Amino acid sequence: MEKLIAQIKQGKVWPFPGGIHPPGQKTISNSQAIARLPLPDKLVVPLKQHIGANGQLIVEKGQQVLKGQALTKPVANWSVPIHAPTSGTITDICQMPSAHPSALPELCVIIEPDGQDSWCALAPVTTPSQLSHEQLIDIIHDRGIAGMGGAGFPTYIKADSRKAIEYFIVNAVECEPYITADDVLMREHAAGIIAGIEIMQQLLTPTLTIVGIEDNKPEAIAAMQAAAEYNDKIIIQTVPTVYPSGGEKQLIKLLTNKEVPSGGIPADIGVLVQNVGTLFAVHQAVYEGKPLIERVITVTGNTIHNPGNVWALLGTEIKHLLDCQGFSPVPQQRVVMGGPMMGFTLPTVRIGVVKTTNCILAPDHDELAEPGPEKACIRCSACADACPASLLPQQLQWFAKSKEYDKLKEHNLFDCIECGACAYVCPSEIPLVQYYRVAKVEIKEQQAEQVKAERAKERFELRKQRLEREQEARQNRHKRKPAAEKSADEKQKIADALARVKNKPAKDDDKSAVAAAIARAKAKKQNQEATLEPDNSDVALERAARKEQARKYKEQKAASSTAVDPDDKKSAVAAAIARAKAKKAAASEDESDNTTAAPTDDKKAAVAAAIARAKAKKAAQAASVEKDNSESEVATASPADDKKAAVAAAIARAKAKKAAQAEPAASVENDNSKSEVATASPADDKKAAVAAAIARAKAKKAAQAASVENDNSKSEVATASPADDKKAAVAAAIARAKAKKAAKAEQAASVENDNSESEITTASPADDKKAAVAVAAAIARAKAKKAAQAASVENDNSESEVTTALPADDKKAAVAAAIARAKAKKAAQAEQAASEENDDAENETSATAINEAEIAEDKPEQTAQDKKKAAVAAAIARAKAKKLQQEGSDK
Structure with a gap:
C-alpha cells in the first residue's frame, strides 16, 4: 500500500482499456467568467432531481415562499429535499415534462418570482470540525446535496459509508467535449472546493485524497494546487486527455490501478469518488448554510452568440438560458442537455434545469450532423476496441434486439457506462447506446415484476399458514380436553394405598369394604362419563309420541x-x-x-x-x-x-x-x-x-x-x-x-x-x-x-x-x-x-x-x-x- 501511495505521489497513472479522442471544443466557453442570469418569469422545480424516492410536499398552491425554503421533506431512503430557488408565490403544483429523453410528465412546483430574492433564515457553521459526524450528515442531507456530475446519487449516503475508505478521489476530469463548467468553477472557487474536500475527509477519514484533472486544464490545475498546498493529504494529479477518463471506474483505474468488480461499487475496494461541483455545494451548505438551489451550467454551440458558463437557478427553463445567451435557432434546430457524447435531445425547451444538468448544447447542422440510417454490422470490432469497460458491444446489441435478457446479464450489460464511444466509432452508424438503454429499462421492469410476484407469493404463503393455524386452533377448541395426567405425588399415594391393602390381613369385612369402594369408584367414573354427553332419551320419546299422534290423526x-x-x-x-x-x-x-x-x-x-x-x-x-x-x-x-x-x-x-x-x-x-x-x-x-x-x-x-x-x-x-x-x-x-x-x-x-x-x-x-x-x-x-x-x-x-x-x-x-x-x-x-x-x-x-x-x-x-x-x-x-x-x- 505504501508503495502504491508513493507511486501516486510521484504522479504515476495507469491506463484503462479502450477510449477515444473526440475534438474538445472547450475553448468556446471557458474563456469567460461565470455569469449570473436575471430572474426568469417562472421557475419549474421538479420534485425528483436525484436517484431515490421523492420527498413529501410541504407547501400548497398560492403560498408565499422565501429563497432557500424547503418545498419537500425526505420520507424514505435515498430521499433528499428540494428548496425554493427564489422568493415568490406558488402559482401551481402540476405535472410537467421531465428532464429525460422520454419527457414523461412528473410533479413540479411552479413558482412566480417576486423580484425581491429574499432569503429564509440560514444557519451557517464557521467551525465544522467541532461538529459530530451525525451533525454534518444531517446538514448535508437537509440542504439537499446530491451528485452533480452524473446520476445524482444522494451525497449523505456516500458520506455516511459503513465501509473503510482508503482513497478519496475528486473527479475534476470533465472529459466530455464542449463542457467547461467544472473547469471554470475550479478556476474561480478552488478554495471553496478544497474546503468541501476537507469536510468529506472529516467524515470519511481516508488515507489519501486524490484530485484528478485532465492535462488540458492548466489554469484549473494551478488554482487547485495553490488552494491545497497547505494540506499534505490532498494530491492534485494530472491525467491524460482521453475520453471517457471521467468515468468513475476509469478514473479509479487511472489513479489507483484498482478495478471495480463487475456489479460492484467503488466502496467495495475502499474507494469513494465525488465531483468538484458536489464538493463546492457541500462547502456552501456547511459554511454558508445555503441549500442546493443553483449550479454552474455551460451554454454553448454554434447557434449561441455568447457561449459561456452561467449560475442558473434550479427550475429555470432552458428557453430562458438560451435567450439570455443570444440564441439564433436554425431550421430543425436540436437542443441537447449534456454533452455530445452522453447527452440527449430535448423534446421541448420548456423544461427546467435540475441538479444533474451541466451543459446545454445548441449546435447547427455542420457542428453536430444528424445520424444517418442504420446499416448492417460489418464485424469490424471497432466498438469493442473503443469500449472502456471491455465489453462486446456487437453481441450486446444483438441480444438487446432479440430481447434475450439472460444473455445480456451474462455479458455484463450493466457494466456499460453509456459513454457512447462504441456508437461514435461505428462505421455503420448503429445507435448502440440507445439499444442498451432500452434493454436496461426493460430488464429493471422485469426484475421489479419478479420482486413484486415473489412478495405476493410470500404474503400468500404466510396467509395460508396463518389460516391453517387458525383452523387447527378452532378444531382443537372443539375437541374434548384429555383428562389431566396425575402428578408423581398422586401416583405415589395410590401405590402406597394399594400396598397397604395387599399387606393387610385378609378379612371378609375388609374385602367387602374394598369391593364397595371399588364399586363406588366405578359408579362415580361412569356418572362422570355419562355427564360428558347429554341424555336425550326423554326428548326422543316425546318426539316419537308426537309423530304417532299425528299419524293417528291423519288416519x-x-x-x-x-x-x-x-x-x-x-x-x-x-x-x-x-x-x-x-x-x-x-x-x-x-x-x-x-x-x-x-x-x-x-x-x-x-x-x-x-x-x-x-x-x-x-x-x-x-x-x-x-x-x-x-x-x-x-x-x-x-x-x-x-x-x-x-x-x-x-x-x-x-x-x-x-x-x-x-x-x-x-x-x-x-x-x-x-x-x-x-x-x-x-x-x-x-x-x-x-x-x-x-x-x-x-x-x-x-x-x-x-x-x-x-x-x-x-x-x-x-x-x-x-x-x-x-x-x-x-x-x-x-x-x-x-x-x-x-x-x-x-x-x-x-x-x-x-x-x-x-x-x-x-x-x-x-x-x-x-x-x-x-x-x-x-x-x-x-x-x-x-x-x-x-x-x-x-x-x-x-x-x-x-x-x-x-x-x-x-x-x-x-x-x-x-x-x-x-x-x-x-x-x-x-x-x-x-x-x-x-x-x-x-x-x-x-x-x-x-x-x-x-x-x-x-x-x-x-x-x-x-x-x-x-x-x-x-x-x-x-x-x-x-x-x-x-x-x-x-x-
Missing part, C-alpha cells in the same frame, strides 16, 4: 273424509226444485177443478184436510226422530270442537226464538181467518170450516217443530263447553239482533195483511160471494207467505251450517250434512201438505222459495239477513200484484 281424517258425501247439498236443492215444479203443475190443475166444482166438493175438502193433518203429524214425528238422531250424532262429536258446537247452539237458539215469534202471528192469522169466515156468506160455511181446520193443523205443526227445536237447542247448549261462554254470548247477541229484525219484517207483513183484509171487508154487500172468495184467498196468501219465509230461513240456516263446516273437521261436516238432509226432508213434507190446499198463492209462494234457493245457491256470499229481507220484499210485491190482478178480473 282418522282420511277415514272420515271417505264417509262424507259432498253432493248432499246439491242433490237436496235439485230435489226441492223438482218438487216445486211438480207442485206447481198439480196446483194449476187443482185450481181449474176447484173453480168449476167448488160448491159440490165440500166432502172432498174435509177429506183432504184430514189427510193433510195426518201427513203433518207424521212429518212432525219423522222430524223429531231425525232430530234425536242428529242429537246423538252431535253428542258423539269430539269434545275438541267446542267452538263449532257453540256456533250450532247459537243458530238453534235463533231458530227457537223465530218459531216462538211465529206462534202468536199464527194465532193472529187464525183469529183473522175466523172473523173473515164469520163475515162470509152462509153458503160458504163448510169451506170456511175446512180452511180453519187446515190453519189449526199448520199452527199445531209449527208449535211442535218449535218445541222440538227448543229441546235440541237446550241439549246443544247443555253440551257446549263452559270454556266458550264468551263466544256463545256473542253468537246469542247476533241471534237476538236477527230475531228482532225478523219480527219487524213480520210486523210489516201483518200490517199489509190487515190492509188487504180491510179492503175486503169494505166490499159492497152485493158481492158476498166475491168477498168470501177474497177472504179465503187472503188467508191462503198469508199462510203461503209464512210457509215460504219459514222454508227460506231453514234452507238458509242449513246452507250456512253446511258451508261453515271446515274441510279439516270431517266428522262435524258429516253431522251438518245429516241435519241438512233432515231439514230438507221436513221442508218437502210441509210443501206436499200445503199443495193439497189447492191455492194459487201457495203455488206462487213455493215457486218463489225455489227461486230464492237458487239465487242463494248462486250467490253464497250473500248473508242470511239480506236473503230474508229480499224474501219478505218479494212476498209483499207478489201479494200486491195478485190483488191488482184479482180486482181486474172481478171487474
Whole structure:
C-alpha cells in the first residue's frame, strides 16, 4: 500500500482499456467568467432531481415562499429535499415534462418570482470540525446535496459509508467535449472546493485524497494546487486527455490501478469518488448554510452568440438560458442537455434545469450532423476496441434486439457506462447506446415484476399458514380436553394405598369394604362419563309420541273424509226444485177443478184436510226422530270442537226464538181467518170450516217443530263447553239482533195483511160471494207467505251450517250434512201438505222459495239477513200484484 501511495505521489497513472479522442471544443466557453442570469418569469422545480424516492410536499398552491425554503421533506431512503430557488408565490403544483429523453410528465412546483430574492433564515457553521459526524450528515442531507456530475446519487449516503475508505478521489476530469463548467468553477472557487474536500475527509477519514484533472486544464490545475498546498493529504494529479477518463471506474483505474468488480461499487475496494461541483455545494451548505438551489451550467454551440458558463437557478427553463445567451435557432434546430457524447435531445425547451444538468448544447447542422440510417454490422470490432469497460458491444446489441435478457446479464450489460464511444466509432452508424438503454429499462421492469410476484407469493404463503393455524386452533377448541395426567405425588399415594391393602390381613369385612369402594369408584367414573354427553332419551320419546299422534290423526281424517258425501247439498236443492215444479203443475190443475166444482166438493175438502193433518203429524214425528238422531250424532262429536258446537247452539237458539215469534202471528192469522169466515156468506160455511181446520193443523205443526227445536237447542247448549261462554254470548247477541229484525219484517207483513183484509171487508154487500172468495184467498196468501219465509230461513240456516263446516273437521261436516238432509226432508213434507190446499198463492209462494234457493245457491256470499229481507220484499210485491190482478178480473 505504501508503495502504491508513493507511486501516486510521484504522479504515476495507469491506463484503462479502450477510449477515444473526440475534438474538445472547450475553448468556446471557458474563456469567460461565470455569469449570473436575471430572474426568469417562472421557475419549474421538479420534485425528483436525484436517484431515490421523492420527498413529501410541504407547501400548497398560492403560498408565499422565501429563497432557500424547503418545498419537500425526505420520507424514505435515498430521499433528499428540494428548496425554493427564489422568493415568490406558488402559482401551481402540476405535472410537467421531465428532464429525460422520454419527457414523461412528473410533479413540479411552479413558482412566480417576486423580484425581491429574499432569503429564509440560514444557519451557517464557521467551525465544522467541532461538529459530530451525525451533525454534518444531517446538514448535508437537509440542504439537499446530491451528485452533480452524473446520476445524482444522494451525497449523505456516500458520506455516511459503513465501509473503510482508503482513497478519496475528486473527479475534476470533465472529459466530455464542449463542457467547461467544472473547469471554470475550479478556476474561480478552488478554495471553496478544497474546503468541501476537507469536510468529506472529516467524515470519511481516508488515507489519501486524490484530485484528478485532465492535462488540458492548466489554469484549473494551478488554482487547485495553490488552494491545497497547505494540506499534505490532498494530491492534485494530472491525467491524460482521453475520453471517457471521467468515468468513475476509469478514473479509479487511472489513479489507483484498482478495478471495480463487475456489479460492484467503488466502496467495495475502499474507494469513494465525488465531483468538484458536489464538493463546492457541500462547502456552501456547511459554511454558508445555503441549500442546493443553483449550479454552474455551460451554454454553448454554434447557434449561441455568447457561449459561456452561467449560475442558473434550479427550475429555470432552458428557453430562458438560451435567450439570455443570444440564441439564433436554425431550421430543425436540436437542443441537447449534456454533452455530445452522453447527452440527449430535448423534446421541448420548456423544461427546467435540475441538479444533474451541466451543459446545454445548441449546435447547427455542420457542428453536430444528424445520424444517418442504420446499416448492417460489418464485424469490424471497432466498438469493442473503443469500449472502456471491455465489453462486446456487437453481441450486446444483438441480444438487446432479440430481447434475450439472460444473455445480456451474462455479458455484463450493466457494466456499460453509456459513454457512447462504441456508437461514435461505428462505421455503420448503429445507435448502440440507445439499444442498451432500452434493454436496461426493460430488464429493471422485469426484475421489479419478479420482486413484486415473489412478495405476493410470500404474503400468500404466510396467509395460508396463518389460516391453517387458525383452523387447527378452532378444531382443537372443539375437541374434548384429555383428562389431566396425575402428578408423581398422586401416583405415589395410590401405590402406597394399594400396598397397604395387599399387606393387610385378609378379612371378609375388609374385602367387602374394598369391593364397595371399588364399586363406588366405578359408579362415580361412569356418572362422570355419562355427564360428558347429554341424555336425550326423554326428548326422543316425546318426539316419537308426537309423530304417532299425528299419524293417528291423519288416519282418522282420511277415514272420515271417505264417509262424507259432498253432493248432499246439491242433490237436496235439485230435489226441492223438482218438487216445486211438480207442485206447481198439480196446483194449476187443482185450481181449474176447484173453480168449476167448488160448491159440490165440500166432502172432498174435509177429506183432504184430514189427510193433510195426518201427513203433518207424521212429518212432525219423522222430524223429531231425525232430530234425536242428529242429537246423538252431535253428542258423539269430539269434545275438541267446542267452538263449532257453540256456533250450532247459537243458530238453534235463533231458530227457537223465530218459531216462538211465529206462534202468536199464527194465532193472529187464525183469529183473522175466523172473523173473515164469520163475515162470509152462509153458503160458504163448510169451506170456511175446512180452511180453519187446515190453519189449526199448520199452527199445531209449527208449535211442535218449535218445541222440538227448543229441546235440541237446550241439549246443544247443555253440551257446549263452559270454556266458550264468551263466544256463545256473542253468537246469542247476533241471534237476538236477527230475531228482532225478523219480527219487524213480520210486523210489516201483518200490517199489509190487515190492509188487504180491510179492503175486503169494505166490499159492497152485493158481492158476498166475491168477498168470501177474497177472504179465503187472503188467508191462503198469508199462510203461503209464512210457509215460504219459514222454508227460506231453514234452507238458509242449513246452507250456512253446511258451508261453515271446515274441510279439516270431517266428522262435524258429516253431522251438518245429516241435519241438512233432515231439514230438507221436513221442508218437502210441509210443501206436499200445503199443495193439497189447492191455492194459487201457495203455488206462487213455493215457486218463489225455489227461486230464492237458487239465487242463494248462486250467490253464497250473500248473508242470511239480506236473503230474508229480499224474501219478505218479494212476498209483499207478489201479494200486491195478485190483488191488482184479482180486482181486474172481478171487474
